[in-house]
Amino acid sequence: MIEMKNVSKVYGNGITAIHDLSVQIEQGEFVYVVGPSGAGKSTFMRLMYREVLPTKGTVSVGDFDINEMKEKNVPFLRRQVGVVFQDFKLLPTLTVFENIAYAMEVLEKSTRQIEARVEEVLKLVKLEHKTDMYPNELSGGEQQRVAIARAIANMPRVLVADEPTGNLDPDTSAGIMKILETINAQGTTIIMATHNSEIVNKYKHRVIVIDDGRITRDEEKGGYTYEN
Numbered sequence: 688m689i690e691m692k693n694v695s696k697v698y699g700n701g702i703t704a705i706h707d708l709s710v711q712i713e714q715g716e717f718v719y720v721v722g723p724s725g726a727g728k729s730t731f732m733r734l735m736y737r738e739v740l741p742t743k744g745t746v747s748v749g750d751f752d753i754n755e756m757k758e759k760n761v762p763f764l765r766r767q768v769g770v771v772f773q774d775f776k777l778l779p780t781l782t783v784f785e786n787i788a789y790a791m792e793v794l795e796k797s798t799r800q801i802e803a804r805v806e807e808v809l810k811l812v813k814l815e816h817k818t819d820m821y822p823n824e825l826s827g828g829e830q831q832r833v834a835i836a837r838a839i840a841n842m843p844r845v846l847v848a849d850e851p852t853g854n855l856d857p858d859t860s861a862g863i864m865k866i867l868e869t870i871n872a873q874g875t876t877i878i879m880a881t882h883n884s885e886i887v888n889k890y891k892h893r894v895i896v897i898d899d900g901r902i903t904r905d906e907e908k909g910g911y912t913y914e915n
């Protein structure tokens with residue numbers, strides 16, 4: 688599903704964020720990415736949705752070869768890879784409905800299809816009663832649930848979540864984890880970067896440890912206790 692072969696990423700400032708990294712992630716897996724601050728976790732994930740291109744090596748995601756694909760096909764990649772961030776990144780001038788619909792309109796869906804799907808994803812994150820509210824009228828946890836609804840609206844095969852519980856209290860984080868586990872149980876591959884050892888040790892999944900741009904451990908579900 689996701690394959691990186693001998694990937695390095697050197698940013699314009701000369702910092703090598705990823706060093707000769709190879710990994711394979713199968714469809715339907717739930718994978719945590721952990722490691723110290725500045726280790727390269729976000730860069731590792733950005734490579735998967737083509738926010739950055741590898742300096743060396745190859746990245747493939749589903750049917751897409753990230754290095755070789757044409758710019759005009761990027762929207763099709765984005766349909767397969769949904770993204771969630773720590774700070775939600777909702778558009779402040781749009782309502783909950785509009786934030787999700789906007790992500791779908793980019794892919795030229797009909798109004799009826801969009802409305803039905805927005806309703807469906809809002810039910811999944813239990814926010815169907817907040818359709819017409821604006822992001823600043825919602826709590827952090829609610830905003831993150833909208834961001835997740837938006838990320839899965841196009842039924843991606845992969846959901847990349849970069850510190851999705853980073854700004855949330857433990858109870859709210861547990862709610863987000865339950866939603867992510869439901870989405871994963873429906874077949875979506877989930878790659879989640881986190882510093883939260885409680886979550887990693889409670890909701891057990893494969894753990895990839897990145898340090899200094901390299902994978903230093905890669906443990907199957909239950910094979911790793913995270914201490915940070």
Ligand SMILES: Nc1ncnc2c1ncn2[C@@H]1O[C@H](COP(=O)(O)OP(=O)(O)OP(=O)(O)O)[C@@H](O)[C@H]1O
Pocket residue numbers: 698699700702703704722723724725726727728729730731
């Ligand atoms: N856009 C960029 N331009 C230049 N250097 C960058 C850029 N993004 C990240 N870096 C550098 O690359 C290295 C890895 O950063 P990255 O954000 O991938 O780490 P991280 O493990 O996600 O860190 P954190 O846990 O603090 O979010 C760091 O040294 C960082 O300063």
